[in-house]
Amino acid sequence: NTQASKAAAYALLARLYLNKAVYTAGSPEGPYSFAKEDMDKVVEYCELVEAEGFSLEDEYFKIFSTASSNEIILVAATGTPQNRYRMTLHYDQNPDGWNGFATLADFYDKFDENDPRRGSEATPDGTEYSGLGRGFLFGQQYNDAGDEIINSRNQLPLSFTKEVPLLGAGTEEGIRVIKYHPVDAGMYIFLRYGDVHLMKAEAVLRGGTDNQSALEIVNELRTARGATGLGTLDEASMLDERGRELYWEGLRRVDQIRFGTFTSPWSDMENTEAFRVLFPIPQRALDTNPNLQQNSGY
Template structure:
């Protein structure tokens, strides 16, 4: 079902014309049509097909930045090519860490490489706005699908039942955005379908209050989301909600001051033993190839952000950005299944050092391109400084060509079962009740055996090993910043990498940077907001 839902999703970008501006007083952020010929809620929803189309818009918003791909951005102040949700998550979760660095000097982008960002950073403003844009679309969809609205439109019982599942998915995607906002920015407003659309100042909530809201939503969604493995490929089910809740619990001490490792482990055990998602017993490379929706990798991917070279016309969005920007130097773009490279993203020497070698011999996950590349990054703006990364490839796992070479077919694995194994193992190492260390070692060895890496024993299981193993297994999957913060290694001097703090050999950074600043433009729009400590 991959292609059908994707074509609905991306076709709808041209129809709906939903627009957002940052200067609104409401953080539910206005959902208004660009002109009278485009999306108007009441008339649009007279068509029974419209409900799935708006849901598709929510999913499509994870990949693309605007209604015509790279051009007309959903959000103001940052171009459509820069404002893709997945792209912005990659920028904030990867460039700020040891896993990646970007050569480009666009605007304030270099400050993310160095952990020297300020409230004026347009990429942080874009991330904040993109998440609230998704929330605003979800809220409007929920307003338009109440029992009263559906009865007034004469919606039949069969479609009503389907819409109930759509509503649950919209609520999950809203919770996903609130999770990212809580993780990145801390204290943010909470708006739902019960709030008015218009000019009002939403109240900024504490991080703990946002945590409680997300926790409550995800628990409740277990009653209304599709049963595990029963939804269309690319759409959310009960297991995705359990995964996100486990992630929330894994980081609970950071968000609220109280750990919930036991609760995280319980959910991980449920996913591993009873969800129907299974470990993909295929080569590691299959998980990141153009046919990862059908080559066996899909068995472990719980929440993919789906991509399709024919359906998506967004050169700068999602996986297209990750693929193009990671090709340069002497790399042959055609061998990566692409039409060219943008000379942008590499990794740092300290991340390379997590692997036993630089050739993916003793660990197949260490996929570095070294020909003509230096290990040290003397000049951040020079692509050949720093090893390139070849984790993702726009070719099918049998070596045949993808549909196109300008925009990839690769689905981004936002949630996968391997991460559940790692979360369980971490909880066990942290001493969570009702965990089994032998079981945790077995899960880790499944990952390492697939990678042809040496197996480990319980003697190897400590927090430093778990953090490193998370890097080896999950790098460039938008987890690293959150992981480093949870382990106390993101800021400060406990873990140093090149150009951290702005110097070639790296230096300690301020602890307050574990939270991103509330963007200056947001505070200008709503003067009731308080800035995060350290950024005043």
């Protein structure tokens, strides 16, 4: 699974057909019209991936700890850690980080308390990195010996808060995220079956044909993860489920554009212009090729 396979091609085709309405829309910002024949193609390619022997993993974080997981379709496996954890961890943790990215409180609150995907607490036993949990790091942080970590700047216990202001945030503010734990060999997943499973559910929700309902497909995944099943499913809850399953995996922007929420207001942004669903074409490219025309709005 470190090389492209038929399953990888099927998964990419499913993703392309799922997003076809976005790529071919009269206006980049929508509205998007999802054709039934395209959604049927998504279902078809997702089932072809499953026929290659992929299945849902019972232990969620096992997916990100071994390249031999049942879910991994295509992965870059280097065999050595690549320091991705440093992008989010506090500099007083082990391993240290540059105290960077945090998630939003309203996204964290989309998880049920009993959803294992929200994370697992550390079990410090004296071995290296044993003081570091998986998933969302919230509240008091501990070192490998199980002692409270002290913030070297203010000499207070290092306890990550739920809220993080856009400007002027303290070093301990914001929930941090670890999906690829430093104790594991370095790898990065490009395609996995959990995404394929939810693509199939979304395609059925948008009119594709399958012998299961979209809700049944989603709850099949939630059951495998140890989460309580949903009672109903609509576009909003489908997007939420993709967020819970696929956070920190580089898919959110594409998902939000497809669901029409990318430019919607959120906690730190009241309004975003619709044209920003596209990036600007770099000036160097425009200067080099007179046939290119800058995207509208830039």
